[in-house]
Amino acid sequence: MKAYFSYFRMRLIHSLQYRTAALAGVATQFFWGFMEIQLYRAFYSEHADAFPMTLSSLVSYIWLRQAFLMLFNTWTFEGELFKSILDGNVAYELVRPADLYFMWFARTAAVRVSKTLLRFWPILLVAFLLPAPIGMQLPPSTGTFALFMLSGFLTLGVTVAFTMIVYFSCFYTVSADGIRAILTPVSELLTGGLLPIPFMPAFFQKIITLSPFGAMMNAPLRIYSGNITGIEAGKIMLLQLFWLIALTLVGMLLQRRGMKKLMVAGG
Amino acid sequence: MIKVKNLTKTYRVSRRDAGFWASVKALGKRETKTVTALDNISFTVNPGEIVGYIGPNGAGKSSTVKILSGILTPDSGEVTVNGLIPWKHRKKYVSDIGVVFGQRTQLWWDVPVIDSFELLKDIYKTDDAVYRRNLSLLTERLDLQLLLRTPTRQLSLGQRMRCEIAASLLHDPKILFLDEPTIGLDAVSKIAIRAFIKELNREKGTTVILTTHDMQDVEALSDRILLIGNGRILMDGAFEDVKKIKPDYASLDELAFHLYRRYGITGGEA
Numbered sequence: 438m439k440a441y442f443s444y445f446r447m448r449l450i451h452s453l454q455y456r457t458a459a460l461a462g463v464a465t466q467f468f469w470g471f472m473e474i475q476l477y478r479a480f481y482s483e484h485a486d487a488f489p490m491t492l493s494s495l496v497s498y499i500w501l502r503q504a505f506l507m508l509f510n511t512w513t514f515e516g517e518l519f520k521s522i523l524d525g526n527v528a529y530e531l532v533r534p535a536d537l538y539f540m541w542f543a544r545t546a547a548v549r550v551s552k553t554l555l556r557f558w559p560i561l562l563v564a565f566l567l568p569a570p571i572g573m574q575l576p577p578s579t580g581t582f583a584l585f586m587l588s589g590f591l592t593l594g595v596t597v598a599f600t601m602i603v604y605f606s607c608f609y610t611v612s613a614d615g616i617r618a619i620l621t622p623v624s625e626l627l628t629g630g631l632l633p634i635p636f637m638p639a640f641f642q643k644i645i646t647l648s649p650f651g652a653m654m655n656a657p658l659r660i661y662s663g664n665i666t667g668i669e670a671g672k673i674m675l676l677q678l679f680w681l682i683a684l685t686l687v688g689m690l691l692q693r694r695g696m697k698k699l700m701v702a703g704g
Numbered sequence: 705m706i707k708v709k710n711l712t713k714t715y716r717v718s719r720r721d722a723g724f725w726a727s728v729k730a731l732g733k734r735e736t737k738t739v740t741a742l743d744n745i746s747f748t749v750n751p752g753e754i755v756g757y758i759g760p761n762g763a764g765k766s767s768t769v770k771i772l773s774g775i776l777t778p779d780s781g782e783v784t785v786n787g788l789i790p791w792k793h794r795k796k797y798v799s800d801i802g803v804v805f806g807q808r809t810q811l812w813w814d815v816p817v818i819d820s821f822e823l824l825k826d827i828y829k830t831d832d833a834v835y836r837r838n839l840s841l842l843t844e845r846l847d848l849q850l851l852l853r854t855p856t857r858q859l860s861l862g863q864r865m866r867c868e869i870a871a872s873l874l875h876d877p878k879i880l881f882l883d884e885p886t887i888g889l890d891a892v893s894k895i896a897i898r899a900f901i902k903e904l905n906r907e908k909g910t911t912v913i914l915t916t917h918d919m920q921d922v923e924a925l926s927d928r929i930l931l932i933g934n935g936r937i938l939m940d941g942a943f944e945d946v947k948k949i950k951p952d953y954a955s956l957d958e959l960a961f962h963l964y965r966r967y968g969i970t971g972g973e974a
């Protein structure tokens with residue numbers, strides 16, 4: 438355990454160095470969120486009751502998504518990990534008395550956490566200071582907030598487990614570029630990154646909610662804003678736990694089986 | 705004790721001609737070919753031996769080292785190292801070995817070298833006292849004082865190689881696999897590293913398998929030489945036996961040349 442924690446810490450400290458990139462990210466993410474909210478406001482002013490989420494829930498959803506974009510998105514990958522599989526540098530990771538799967542899990546989680554630590558608070562700070570219709574609201578209760586935190590942790594786990602599957606698919610194909618090119622837009626849509634899931638057709642909603650994508654940012658963002666409450670919140674968190682375990686097992690299996698045919702290039 | 709018996713390893717490679725059309729054609733059906741890197745090799749290494757594992761480019765040296773260190777699975781054959789099968793018992797097995805791949809880096813690129821060392825200490829669960837003793841010994845012998853606080857990316861090739869070797873030794877491995885560890889080193893560093901490996905071997909009885917194209921490394925270190933060519937073990941003997949092939953050799957490289965020619969392995973085959 439300590440080994441993986443040290444690995445996490447190493448990567449965390451290292452990524453915290455990139456402050457300038459973070460500043461640029463904060464600006465863009467804030468601007469994007471602001472524009473999106475303006476757009477929805479225009480729609481809501483026409484037929485407020487035609488929408489599946491209240492405007493204030495939606496506003497909180499958008500600000501949180503922007504603040505935690507680096508934690509919950511499905512498209513952040515470390516090029517270095519793909520490269521090390523292709524050029525054989527993974528050799529050094531394989532002579533360590535540790536599981537490659539958990540070393541890379543820790544590392545991937547660390548990158549996400551550090552990027553988020555640099556970005557989330559300025560966005561949230563300003564979002565809370567903004568006036569009522571477009572400003573961020575406090576959660577309805579401290580219980581809701583606790584559920585949000587827990588669900589957020591689960592989302593980080595599910596998302597990282599998902600990216601691990603993409604990394605280890607590289608053991609089987611020469612390049613993961615194709616897989617990434619398909620997965621990036623599809624998963625962005627299915628996780629509710631473009632449009633919250635309640636806005637989608639009912640039939641789709643059912644499928645997505647049961648899929649691993651519904652167990653990602655969809656859960657904590659809707660729990661916080663009061664769109665999912667009570668027993669429904671419990672259910673969705675159980676689904677998150679299920680997908681965390683399932684995706685982790687799939688990733689581990691891919692890694693174990695891939696090791697047998699891995700050619701470890703170079704030297 | 706390292707036992708290798710009838711070890712065979714093949715790679716499936718796809719190849720195509722150069723150029724745009726060839727790459728388009730390759731999209732359809734890929735021409736694959738099997739390359740035999742190791743062809744039924746067997747040998748045994750006793751504890752405390754330093755074995756020079758030599759042979760021309762493409763002979764199969766690195767493939768052997770990768771199998772011995774547990775990161776490649778062979779097609780067939782048996783390997784046991786102190787009773788463990790490297791690729792099967794990988795996690796348990798690798799605590800006892802140290803590996804240097806001269807072509808690669810294990811140090812984290814943009815943090816000071818010492819941070820990488822501390823991470824290795826945690827990964828190997830090295831005892832505090834052992835770690836500190838090894839660190840100070842390595843720092844002194846390999847002259848690392850000024851390098852430890854420098855980020856890896858700012859080190860020269862030779863400075864980095866000294867740190868890489870130190871990194872592989874911090875956890876007190878009983879067996880060392882060195883795949884071209886003296887690449888890019890100046891005379892002073894080479895001599896320091898050879899002396900240190902000798903010392904480790906003498907004081908701790910560390911077993912060493914060394915691959916290199918620098919025949920001076922082999923002369924200075926190896927009690928025993930294993931010659932591999934086209935995936936087969938061609939000779940197993942002492943450095944003195946090699947000298948008999950060309951007693952009046954002008955340089956060690958010339959001696960190696962005659963050795964390879966004697967066994968018909970002058971051209972590395974791909």
Ligand SMILES: Nc1ncnc2c1ncn2[C@@H]1O[C@H](COP(=O)(O)OP(=O)(O)OP(=O)(O)O)[C@@H](O)[C@H]1O
Pocket residue numbers: 700701702703704715716717739740741759760761762763764765766767768973974
């Ligand atoms: N990952 C790989 N995929 C395909 N073929 C490989 C791979 N690694 C090695 N080979 C082939 O296997 C053979 C043995 O290679 P190996 O790297 O073991 O040689 P070597 O003795 O270390 O050579 P060198 O002295 O040049 O480092 C070569 O013919 C090489 O082309």
Ligand SMILES: [Mg+2]
Pocket residue numbers: 704765766767883
């Ligand atoms: Mg080699």
